[in-house]
Amino acid sequence: MQILNILTISALLLESCNSLRAMSDLYRNSEIYDILQKAKSGEDLDMKETEILFRTKEIQLLGYMADNVRKEVSGNNVSYISNLILNYTNTCIVKCKFCAFYRKVGSSEGYLLDKEMIGRRAERAWRELGVTQILIQGGVNPNLPIEYYEGAFLEIKARTKGVAIHGLSTSEIEYISKKERMSIKEVLERLQKAGLDSVPGAGGEILVDSVRKKLGRNLSLTDGWLNVMEEAHKLGIRTSSTMVYGHIETPEDKAKHLILIRDLQKKTGGFMAFIPWNMEIENTEMFKEGLVTRRAGGVELLRSVAVARLVFQHSIKNIQTGWLTNGIPLAQLALTYGANDWGGTIFEEEVIPATGKEVGNLQAQTIVESVNAMGRPVVERDNFYSIIRNFN
Numbered sequence: 001m002q003i004l005n006i007l008t009i010s011a012l013l014l015e016s017c018n019s020l021r022a023m024s025d026l027y028r029n030s031e032i033y034d035i036l037q038k039a040k041s042g043e044d045l046d047m048k049e050t051e052i053l054f055r056t057k058e059i060q061l062l063g064y065m066a067d068n069v070r071k072e073v074s075g076n077n078v079s080y081i082s083n084l085i086l087n088y089t090n091t092c093i094v095k096c097k098f099c100a101f102y103r104k105v106g107s108s109e110g111y112l113l114d115k116e117m118i119g120r121r122a123e124r125a126w127r128e129l130g131v132t133q134i135l136i137q138g139g140v141n142p143n144l145p146i147e148y149y150e151g152a153f154l155e156i157k158a159r160t161k162g163v164a165i166h167g168l169s170t171s172e173i174e175y176i177s178k179k180e181r182m183s184i185k186e187v188l189e190r191l192q193k194a195g196l197d198s199v200p201g202a203g204g205e206i207l208v209d210s211v212r213k214k215l216g217r218n219l220s221l222t223d224g225w226l227n228v229m230e231e232a233h234k235l236g237i238r239t240s241s242t243m244v245y246g247h248i249e250t251p252e253d254k255a256k257h258l259i260l261i262r263d264l265q266k267k268t269g270g271f272m273a274f275i276p277w278n279m280e281i282e283n284t285e286m287f288k289e290g291l292v293t294r295r296a297g298g299v300e301l302l303r304s305v306a307v308a309r310l311v312f313q314h315s316i317k318n319i320q321t322g323w324l325t326n327g328i329p330l331a332q333l334a335l336t337y338g339a340n341d342w343g344g345t346i347f348e349e350e351v352i353p354a355t356g357k358e359v360g361n362l363q364a365q366t367i368v369e370s371v372n373a374m375g376r377p378v379v380e381r382d383n384f385y386s387i388i389r390n391f392n
Ligand code: SF4
Pocket: 092, 093, 094, 095, 096, 099, 100, 101, 102, 138, 139, 140, 171
């Protein structure tokens, strides 16, 4: 038996030596060798180098290098958060062409949750599912004064204990500021006082104005997103950053997007994580107009995760798998391409299903099993990426 074990281990070692040798040959002969060497040494990649990584066909090598950086920056743990996504309204005046969720003002399909309903849903998720974060987001509804948001946040805090509010997109915050004739800083201060703990990266899409205008995001351009994020960071409100790919963006646009986020992070240090999403095309105006014809696949996700890891290095330590739009199998693979955070559990999410794509609910147990199957340890984290439960 012992001899058999030794033989098996030797065979495995030989196989892994061979694959390591193959990988190192691949690495030395690679067209992106110099860029990867630069990233390996911890130097910042510039715009052109980032663009080349978004174009290269050497995806596996990209993933291998990104995974090494992930080990150094974030270690082996894979984190997740017990989360409730609460979409309080679908009425929106921004009308993004890539969004299937919104309804125009006055639409019979429009809805709005009052603070009672919001509080009840939050309390139920806290009591029955043990959520530690409420991700509250909706359309840019012109009928809502700042008091609506304050009331909703106070209600969540009153009905739950230790639950963080990860709330609103930059578009909602910019609109409240315009409607109430307040500065972004004043709006954020009021919301923070009512219980806002952190701000999601939503609204980032691609931080290039020519792309944003084509996406129908005229009301919220690049400077607007960066400004809300910077003001939040200055007030000590930490945020996430995101990227929505798989529409009309080019590799150059994605490179600009990552570099802008990294530049702001160097200034403020307020981003906790980066989350890449692919656009879900069904039922969107862009799909109907033929501006997008194909949904981005797995390669685009893995590339986005890997390039982000190599660009952000130590500046943004948490990179998410993008499981919500890509499903569990690809999320597992993303863990070997530089991702270290699964994201959150899901319960009654409404934005993605508006495209016709089934998301279902995702329980913590499924995340733990999916991560363990990849041979990685799992931890539950809080809103600020601190470990609150260790499954190992
Ligand atoms: S993505 Fe957000 S801001 Fe854009 S239309 Fe949809 S709900 Fe409105």
